Each structure stands twice: as structure tokens, then as C-alpha cells.
Amino acid sequence: MNILMLSDVYLPRVNGVSTSIRTFARALARRGHAVTVVAPDYGADSGQEAHDGHGEFEVLRLPARVIFFDPEDCLIRGASLRTAQAQLLRRDWDVIHIHTPFRAHVLGTRLARRSGLPTVETYHTYFEEYVGHYLPWLPAPLTRWLARRVSRHLCHGVDHLVVPSQQMAEVLERYGIATPSTVIPTGIDLDEFAGGNGARFRLAHGIDPQCPTLVTVSRLSMEKNIAFLLRVVHQLVMEFPDLQFLIAGEGPDAARLKHLAGELGLQEHVRFFGNLDRRSSLLDAYRAGDVFVFASPTETQGLVLIEAMALGVPIVSTAVMGTATVLRDARSALVSAEDVDAFASQVARLLRAPELRATLVKAGPEDARAWSMQALVHEVETLYGHLAGQERVPAMR
The missing domain is CATH 3.40.50.2000 (Glycogen Phosphorylase B;)
Known part of the structure; x- marks a missing residue:
């Protein structure tokens, strides 16, 4: 399969999302799939081989700017989305896998609307518990309500969800999210x-x-x-x-x-x-x-x-x-x-x-x-194959 992964965060930015993307991408590539990861450009370090899967899969970097309240992170520039969309639409994909809910989500859902490709999104982060730390000037009930509302909107915009644990699946169910989901933890090599x-x-x-x-x-x-x-x-x-x-x-x-x-x-x-x-x-x-x-x-x-x-x-x-x-x-x-x-x-x-x-x-x-990637990658393959085999939605022109 030709698999497109989209994320607002990736190595050299070190966190669980980056690790999960790299681990799954390498495992899928080793099983013969063509994987492309689209992520922000962090500058000089972005092109290092250690951050790009040792050549086992492709990494495309999009222009990004530093986020003022969290200088470790970069946000993909909105102006680059149209160019990236045009370039990616010229290539053949079987499935689009979105990993984060910001510009990567926007790009992924736009591509899906234009191409009719199936989309899957991993709910990596328990935003309800995070957002208060980054918006401390807002009342906690408001930030929780906002996180739940935004989560419902984003999750209802894709075909399928991947959640890393049953506990997170239960949280999304309490939110009233009806999008089909599969629990697939991230394994390790x-x-x-x-x-x-x-x-x-x-x-x-x-x-x-x-x-x-x-x-x-x-x-x-x-x-x-x-x-x-x-x-x-x-x-x-x-x-x-x-x-x-x-x-x-x-x-x-x-x-x-x-x-x-x-x-x-x-x-x-x-x-x-x-x-x-x-x-x-x-x-x-x-x-x-x-x-x-x-x-x-x-x-x-x-x-x-x-x-x-x-x-x-x-x-x-x-x-x-x-x-x-x-x-x-x-x-x-x-x-x-x-x-x-x-x-x-x-x-x-x-x-x-x-x-x-x-x-x-x-x-x-x-x-x-029990958490070996060699076992868990088969579950991702099965999900991709199921989504790619479904009847395609007519592409928008």
C-alpha cells in the first residue's frame, strides 16, 4: 500500500507522537509498504538521517513557524498547505493517516475531499487534561468544554479513529463521538x-x-x-x-x-x-x-x-x-x-x-x-486494508 501520514509534530521534536509515527512508519516500510510522512520543517536538524527513518520511508517537510508560547513546537504555515495539497494530489495513495488535529488535520481532510481517499486519525493526546496548562487564564470548565467540542468536530471529520488504549476509547465515547474506532497501541521495536x-x-x-x-x-x-x-x-x-x-x-x-x-x-x-x-x-x-x-x-x-x-x-x-x-x-x-x-x-x-x-x-x-511492534503493526495493516477496500467516495473537482 501507499500510505500518507500527516503530522504537526515529528522528530527532531521528541515526544510520544513523534516516536509513534516513526515506529509505525518503519515497521510498515519493512513489511513492503511505501510510507510518506509529512511534517513541519524544524530547520537545520530536520534533514538528519536519524530523524527521517534511515531512508526506510520518505519524510516531506513543510515550512513552519515557531509557536510563541511553546518555542519547542512549530506550526505548519497556512500558506504552504495549498502547494502541499496540489503536490500530494498528483501522487497515488491508498489511505491518509492523520496524527494531529491542527494544520495536518486540515491538509488531510482537504486531500480526502478532493480524492475520495479514506482517512484515519489517531487520537494521541488527552487534550481535555492538557489544554488548561497552556491556557491557564481561562476557567477550567471552559477549557474542558472547548476540548470536548473541538474533539467531536475533528473526529467526525474522518472515516475512522485509532486510539492507543481502551481508556481513551471510553473518553471519546463519553464525548458522544460516533466515528468508528479501533484500539491499537503503539508498540516498540x-x-x-x-x-x-x-x-x-x-x-x-x-x-x-x-x-x-x-x-x-x-x-x-x-x-x-x-x-x-x-x-x-x-x-x-x-x-x-x-x-x-x-x-x-x-x-x-x-x-x-x-x-x-x-x-x-x-x-x-x-x-x-x-x-x-x-x-x-x-x-x-x-x-x-x-x-x-x-x-x-x-x-x-x-x-x-x-x-x-x-x-x-x-x-x-x-x-x-x-x-x-x-x-x-x-x-x-x-x-x-x-x-x-x-x-x-x-x-x-x-x-x-x-x-x-x-x-x-x-x-x-x-x-x-506484549507490546512488540512486530505484533501490533499487523493490526494497522488490517485496518488500512479494510478502509482502502471500501467503496470510494466520488472525488470532488
């Missing part, structure tokens, strides 16, 4: 998460090999709840005075989190590393942790939990929305409520018991196999 050297990472960054160490991998934004984890660390250092907390990721909340770490007296305990290379230093950072900690309440899935499992890092996490699905049958994780005392107690339990950690370490890779 287990071969990419089979390495990593924690001792090397500790040595490179001056971390004692015997020092108890926590790690998290996340975009640094308010909805990821990393401030909660800092308060957990503040509690733990009373029992583990040499504890280190390693944070990998970047985002708009970085300055506030660093300030909070200082306020809590954690300057000697918290290390911010920014975005790390997914093929080398990020794997080492995961492996450097005695425990992987996570507490985001807004995940539609929670890919980093699966990555930690694959690398054999014991997990302590809350289980809300998509993370509840990932952790439901996991033997490599301890689940906690979003309560500082309860969460710190679970982490301390692991840090005190090397034999319990070893049990969770052993279970991790087995847990991760």
Missing part, C-alpha cells in the same frame, strides 16, 4: 531496546556505582507531573541521603522544575540531562536507574513504561488512563496512588530489597513482548 550500559552512564556523569538512583524519561511539561516526583525524592532523601534522580527530556516546564528542585534543597540529588540519543545515551540512562519512576495522569498510553520494561528497569508508577492498561498485568512494576507518602514507600521498598528488584528486572523484557 524490541531490537532497539536490547542494549544500554548503566555503568557507563554513571561513570560518564560522576555517579557512584553504589548510589541509589531513580530515573524518568519525559517531556518536561506540567501535565507530566514531574513536580510530584521531585516531592517524592525530597521525601526519600531522608532515608537515602545519597539518592540521585536522573531526568531525561526537555520541555517548557524545565525552568520551573529546576527552580522547584532548588527550593526543595535537591540541588545535589537531581540531574537534568535534556534529550538523549535514543540509540545510545538514552538506553544507558534507563539502565543507570535502580528504579524507573513515572506519574503522569494524562497518558493515552505511556510508551516510556514499555521501554523501561524492555530494558529491565523496575518501575514504580501511577496507573491512570493509558498507563493503567500498560501496567495492568505487568510483573515488572509496582503501582502507587498519586500520593507522595505512598509513592515514596513503594520506591523505598524496592531500594531496600535488591532481591525484589532482581525479580522485577527479570520480568521486564517478558512484559514488554
